Amino acid sequence: MPQYPNRQFLDFEQPIKELYEQIDQTKKLAAKNPKINYEQTLQQLEHSILEKRHEITGQLTPWQRVQLSRHPDRPYTLKYVEKMSTSFIELHGDRNVRDDKAMVGGFAELDGQTVMFIGQQKGANTKLRQLRNFGMANPEGYRKALRLMKLAEKFNKPIITLIDTPGAFPGAEAEERGQGEAIARNIYEMIRLKVPVICVIIGEGASGGALGIGVGDRVLMMENTWYTVISPENCSSILWRSWEKKEVAAEQLKLTSKDMQGFGLVDEIVPEPEGGAHWNYDEAAQLLKEAIIRNLNEVKDIPAETRIEQRIEKFGKMGFWEE
Known part of the structure; x- marks a missing residue:
């Protein structure tokens, strides 16, 4: 079974x-x-x-994929790290305020090479969800992520980010400590990192909370995930003053993996086990591991300066408009 x-x-x-x-x-x-x-x-x-x-x-409809991305049994960052790698050593703190439990990271061995894993972590039960703040990082979470990225760069180790957040924490205290600046700083610094960076949306990819660790040489997206500027519920509440139109909002936001690949915002869709990643953790992790290793091997031998130029060009030409 x-x-x-x-x-x-x-x-x-x-x-x-x-x-x-x-x-x-x-x-x-x-x-x-x-x-x-x-x-x-x-x-x-x-x-x-x-x-x-x-x-x-x-x-599946777009709204159903949103529901699958939030499935309570879906594997989170630490589960993927456990299943994909060995010798994981978690590192803590931003060396400034505190250790944000919503953002996790550390060195691990992946397919015989040392890499830096960084990702948002949700909780498996009510108590852990509160501890992890439902995967919504504070500014110190993004500063912690940046510290780990710079550490990986110092030792010339690739970076793999696993994105799963309903958004950066919107509380007043987060804004007081510079939430917007922390995310903007990460985007700026990730563009310029000299080591390979692979980003993967493994669940929810919402707004700046996702972009704060979402700039890389390759951006992958698991099959039953979403990636957009706002959640369907919040979009519905703004446009229709009610959450009842969330299914319509999900359709109009074009937030699925196929939509994102069609727009050129992600490079590859990673398949999941039949029915979603929550049905088989081992298979989901193996599929993701194969995709990460393949993309990492494709970019790791490119000279650092060339990689940076390609990264700037990649993100600079995203989007389209009509006049």
């Missing part, structure tokens, strides 16, 4: 939930009637689950 620790189901995943319930009922019958062989029935139900996951994945 696929990995699914807590079996939490979204609205459009209810048909899968019903099949799991049938499996549970069948197992109870098998326990009560050990003389009857239910193995074939269980195998058929398991096959039906795989088919249903494939069917659901093939017809």
Whole structure:
């Protein structure tokens, strides 16, 4: 059976939930009637689950992809780091204010080479979500990320950023400590880094919170994620004074991975297991690892000055307009 620790189901995943319930009922019958062989029935139900996951994945709306990107069982940054690499050493603090738990990073070994992982981290339960501030970093989180980037540059190690945030923390105290400046400084400095930088949207990619660690030689996007300037709910509340139009907003924002690739804002879409990354952590991590290593190998032998020029050109020509 696929990995699914807590079996939490979204609205459009209810048909899968019903099949799991049938499996549970069948197992109870098998326990009560050990003389009857239910193995074939269980195998058929398991096959039906795989088919249903494939069917659901093939017809997702933009809003449903937003929901998948926020799935409570979806793997977060530290889970991907654990599954993809070895010898991870987490580094803490911005050497100025405090250690922001919403932003994590450290050196690790990936496919035989040392890299610096940096990413936003959400919590797996209510207590951890509060500790991680729901993946919304304060200014010190972005300054911590920049410190780690400069450390990686000092030792000539590639940087891999994993983006998963509903946005930078919008509190008054964050603005007082220079949230906008911290994000702008990161964008400016990331453009000029001399080491290879690979950025990946692994969940939510919202606004400046994502851009603060989102400038690199290659920008990848996992299949069931989103990347845009504002969440569908907030867009709906601004345009229609209500969250009820969030599905319409998701459609109009063109925020899916296919949309982003079509606009030239991301370089590659990383496939996920059928139904989403939350169904199989190992497979999701392996698919992501292969994409990161391939892109890293393509850019690491390019001279540093050439890489910087290409990075500036890449981000400088993004966007289009009509007069």
